[in-house]
Amino acid sequence: MKKRLTAILLFALPLLASGQPVGIPINAPSNQIMERWQVLYRPDVALHSAIQPFRGKDAALMALALDTAALSSLDRWDQQYVLDEQNEWLPDSSQFLRKHRKPIFKTFFPTPAYFFEVNKPEFKLRVNPMMNLSLTKERQSAALPFENQRGIEVRGAVDERLFFYTNLIETQLKLPDYTQNWLETYKSLPGAGVYKRYAPRIADIKNGWDFSIATAYMGFNISRHVGIQIGHGRHFIGSGNRSLLLSDVSNPYFYLKLDTRVWRFHYQNLFIELNPVPPVLTTSDRFPTKYAAIHYLDFQLNKNISVGFFEATIFNRSRQFELQYLNPVILYRTVEAAIGSPDNVLIGLNAQGNFFRRTQVYGQVLLDEFLFAALVNPTERGWWGNKIGVQAGLKYFNAFGVDHLDLQAEFNSVRPYTYSHSDSLNSYTHNGQPLAHPLWANFKEYSFFARYRPLPRLFLQGRYYHIQTGDDRPGENWGTYPMLSYGTRLQDYGNFIGQGDAATIDLLGLDASWMLYHNLFFDLKFLYRLKQSENDALDFKTQNLSVGLRMNIWNKPFDF
Numbered sequence: 001m002k003k004r005l006t007a008i009l010l011f012a013l014p015l016l017a018s019g020q021p022v023g024i025p026i027n028a029p030s031n032q033i034m035e036r037w038q039v040l041y042r043p044d045v046a047l048h049s050a051i052q053p054f055r056g057k058d059a060a061l062m063a064l065a066l067d068t069a070a071l072s073s074l075d076r077w078d079q080q081y082v083l084d085e086q087n088e089w090l091p092d093s094s095q096f097l098r099k100h101r102k103p104i105f106k107t108f109f110p111t112p113a114y115f116f117e118v119n120k121p122e123f124k125l126r127v128n129p130m131m132n133l134s135l136t137k138e139r140q141s142a143a144l145p146f147e148n149q150r151g152i153e154v155r156g157a158v159d160e161r162l163f164f165y166t167n168l169i170e171t172q173l174k175l176p177d178y179t180q181n182w183l184e185t186y187k188s189l190p191g192a193g194v195y196k197r198y199a200p201r202i203a204d205i206k207n208g209w210d211f212s213i214a215t216a217y218m219g220f221n222i223s224r225h226v227g228i229q230i231g232h233g234r235h236f237i238g239s240g241n242r243s244l245l246l247s248d249v250s251n252p253y254f255y256l257k258l259d260t261r262v263w264r265f266h267y268q269n270l271f272i273e274l275n276p277v278p279p280v281l282t283t284s285d286r287f288p289t290k291y292a293a294i295h296y297l298d299f300q301l302n303k304n305i306s307v308g309f310f311e312a313t314i315f316n317r318s319r320q321f322e323l324q325y326l327n328p329v330i331l332y333r334t335v336e337a338a339i340g341s342p343d344n345v346l347i348g349l350n351a352q353g354n355f356f357r358r359t360q361v362y363g364q365v366l367l368d369e370f371l372f373a374a375l376v377n378p379t380e381r382g383w384w385g386n387k388i389g390v391q392a393g394l395k396y397f398n399a400f401g402v403d404h405l406d407l408q409a410e411f412n413s414v415r416p417y418t419y420s421h422s423d424s425l426n427s428y429t430h431n432g433q434p435l436a437h438p439l440w441a442n443f444k445e446y447s448f449f450a451r452y453r454p455l456p457r458l459f460l461q462g463r464y465y466h467i468q469t470g471d472d473r474p475g476e477n478w479g480t481y482p483m484l485s486y487g488t489r490l491q492d493y494g495n496f497i498g499q500g501d502a503a504t505i506d507l508l509g510l511d512a513s514w515m516l517y518h519n520l521f522f523d524l525k526f527l528y529r530l531k532q533s534e535n536d537a538l539d540f541k542t543q544n545l546s547v548g549l550r551m552n553i554w555n556k557p558f559d560f
Contacts, residue, residue: 021055021056021057021058021163021219022055022056022155022157022163022164022165022219023052023053023054023055023056023165024053024054024055024056024059024085025053025554026052026053026234026236026248026554027248027554027555027556028085028554029081029459029554030054030059030081030082030085030086031052031053031054032406032451033078033081033082034047034049034054034058034059034062034082035049035360035395036078036397036406037062037063037066038062038354039354039357039358039359039360039395039397040357040358040397040398041066042303042304042354043061043062043065043066044065045058045061045062045065046058046261046300047062048261048266048298048300048306048308049239049306049352050237050238050239050298050306050308050350050352051237051266051268051296051298052235052236052237053235053236056085056086056089057086057089059082059085059086060082060083060086060089060090061089062082063079063082063083063086063096064083064096066079072403073456074403074404074453074456075403077456079096080096080098081518083096083097084098084111084112084113084518085113087111087113087114088119088124088126088157097111098111098112099111100112112517112518113126113128113518113519114126114127114128115127115128115129116128118156122158122159123156123157123158123159124156124157125154125155125156126153126154126155126156127152127153127154128152128153128519128551128552129150129151129152129153129551129552130149130150130151130152130153130167130169130551130552130553131149131150131151131549131550131551131552131553132147132148132149132548132549132550132551132553132555133147133148133149133548133549133550134146134147134523134546134547134548134549134550135546135547135548136176136544136545136546137544137545137546138176138177138542138543138544139543139544139545140177140541140542140543141177143174143206144174145173145174145175145176145544145546146173146174147171147173147548148171148172148173149169149170149171149173149553150169150170151167151168151169151170151553152167152168153165153166153167153552154166154167161220162218162219162220163218163219163220164216164217164218164219165215165216165217165218165231166214166215166216166217167214167215167216168212168213168214169212169213169214169553170212171192171209171210171211171212171213172198172208172209172210173198173208173209174198174205174206174207174208174209175189175207175209176527176542176544176558177540177542178529178531178540178542179558180207181540182558182560183209186278186432186433186481187278187280187432188278188279188280188431188432188433189209189211190249190433190438190558191213191249191250191251191433191555191556192209192211192213192251193211193213193251193252193275193279193431194211194279195209195210195211195279195280196209196210196211197209197210198210213251213252214232214252215231215232215233215234215252216231216232216233217229217230217231217232217233218230218231219231225260225261225262226258226259226260227258227259227260227261228256228257228258228259229255229256229257229259230255230256230257231254231255231257232252232253232254232255233252233253233255234248234250234252234253235248235255235257235270236248237296237308237310237350238350238362238364238391239350239352239360239362239393240362240364240391240393240410240412241393241408241410241447241449242391242410242412242437242438242445242447243364243391243436243437244348244364244366244389244390244391244412244414244436244437245296245310245312245346245348245350245364245366245436246270246294246296246310246312246435246436247434247435247436247437247438248556249433249434249435249436249437249438249556250429250430250431250433250434250435251430251431251433253272253273253274253430254272254273255270255271255272255273256270256271257269257270257271258328264299264300264301265297265298265299265300266297266298266300267295267296267297267298267328268295268296268297268298269293269294269295269328270292270293270294270295271291271292271293271294272291272292272293272294273289273290273291274289274290274291274292274314274429274430274431274435275287275288275289275290275430275431276288276289276290276316276424276425276426276427276429277425277431277432277483278431278432279431288316288425289316290314290315290316290425290426291314291315291316292312292313292314292315292435293312293313293315294310294311294312294313295310295311295312295328296308296309296310296311296350297309298350303354304353304354304355305351305352305353305354306351306352306353307349307350307351308349308350308351309347309348309349310346310347310348310349310350310366311345311346311347311348312345312346312347312428313343313344313345313346314343314344314346314421314426314427314428315343315344315426316423316425316426343426344368344421344423344426344427344428346366346367346368346419346428347366347367348364348365348366348367348389349364349365350362350363350364351363351364358396358397358398358399359394359395359396359397360394360395360397361393361394362391362392362393362394362395363390363391363392363393364389364390364391365388365389365390365391366388366389366390366414366418366436367387367388368387368388368389368417368418368419368420368428369385369386369387370385370386370387370388371383371385371386374386379493380493381493381494382493382494382495382496383492383493383495384416384417384479384486384489384491384492384493384495385417386415387415387416387417387418387419387420387441388414388415388418389412389413389414389415389418389436389437389441390411390412390413390414391410391411391412391413392410392411393408393409393410393411394408394409394410395407395408396408402452403453404451404452404453404454405450405451405452406449406450406451406452407448407449407450408448408449408450409446409447409448409449410445410446410447410448410449411444411445411446411447412437412443412444412445412447413443413444413445413497414437414439414440414441414442414443414497415441415442415479415495415497416441416442416470416478416479416480416495416496416497416499417441417442417479417482417486417489417495418441418442418479418482419434419435419436419440419441419482420441420479420481420482420483420484420485420486421482421485421486422485422486422487423485424483424484424485427482427483428482429482429483432483434482438559438560439467439469439560440480440481440482441479441480441481441482442469442470442478442479442480442497442498442499442500443467443468443469443470443480443497443498444467444468444469444497444498445465445466445467445468446465446466446467447463447464447465447466448463448464449461449462449463449464450462450463456515457514457515457516458512458513458514458515459511459512459513459514459515459521460511460512461509461510461511461512462508462509462510462511463507463508463509463559464506464507464508464509465505465506465507465559466504466505466506467504467505467506467507468497468498468502468503468504469497469498469502469503469504469505470497470498470499470500470501470502470503471500471501471503471533471535471538472484472500472501473500473501473535476490476500477489477490478490478499478500479495479499479500480500501533501534501535501538502533502534503531503532503533503534503535503538504531504532505529505530505531505532505560506528506529506530507527507528507529507530507559508526508527508528508529509525509526509527509528509557509559510525510526510527511523511524511525511526512524512525513550519551519552520549520550520551521549521550521551522547522548522549523546523547523548523549523550524546524547525544525545525546525547525548526544526545526546527542527543527544527546528542528543528544529541529542529543530542
């Protein structure tokens, strides 16, 4: 199926019109800057901020729409940073286009943001190295977790019709103890696909791992408002730190995306190929496959309020895609009924509102299965099939009048057995990793964040999580791990969040980063994590201090 879709798109490519711009990596600084601008300044640029990755062209348009004279010095720095990142959208006469007078060897680093550039009317190219070197001291262990990542990032455009992006990152690392424990429990490495042991001859490293991660896609527009993209990557739907609908927790996957932006609507269709089990558990020469068809319709009521509808279907057909799910304008439940299929269908709502020029309220509701009568009938309380997730959050920008002090509070709750299915292969997972929240299901989570920029190049961040959850006991399915069939549940009624081996997790992270040069950071990080379980064998305490040097890499922290 993948070869067939690729062949069709390559054949149609010369017939298509202007290109779809490249997206910004989901965790890059430009994303947070754009979210701040949308609330604080409300520039007249259409941005549906619940759908990520954002387009680079939108970032440039937002930056240019700002009244520079009305900005603080830090906001002007942000404005220049974003336009340095998206300088292909600036004319040569722009006051924001910064060039080095003497590039290295007259070729390298012609502008602050890029190692190598080509700027021709028919061809644009941007190339950057990627690097992340870090060393961690764990108080509870003599071992020294480390991370050694090297890679390259390339993006460009041909004839302003075809846009492309790729990055390849090679990684060797030793995980902190609590993440290593996650790998041993679920047989997958967060954010990675295939991985292998890393045991260099020159050092005695236990529990070292080696893997590669690649993201690549090409995009173009069918019309002014409808774009198409094919590639290998991640997506995120939501306004919070977490998403209960679709997040970037798992490793990249192959996808075909239709993107429609017209009037106040942004409609996104994703058709995805996934792996139903962790690669290390695969016994055949080829990995098994399953598929997802996802659509999300976001509607902006006005500049400040937007509401979105989400629907996803997970299915497997022995490597055969269910072609009826390719219909981009139909409810998947009706398709499921029409073909007599017991596929896994999830629906959800996402909403956000910007108020008082400084605050944003947001939330999500996810329904995997739902029966209202089981909520109100006392004899049916705790029915296993009420598989529901809820999110509520608040962001406060320039808190208390302090420039670039941003605060955020978020609550997430997911009932037991959510994201699971009668067929374990149809769970809402990829390579043994969640497609939504990293805590799987059966939890409540309270989280708080503070970000502060006292100086343009100094980034300070604190985060705290308090989590109530329950672990599945050996041989017992209490609804935490979606890759277990819900047919193995222990009871139909009386289910509640935190069942199984009840546990609490408290996680505190403090990060400081100094930008030495554009996107070259010196990082200092502290992490404290304490898990306390009614099963004493599952208690776990972690206390880490890390130092590192990072360039053009935006890793998501392992917060679970």
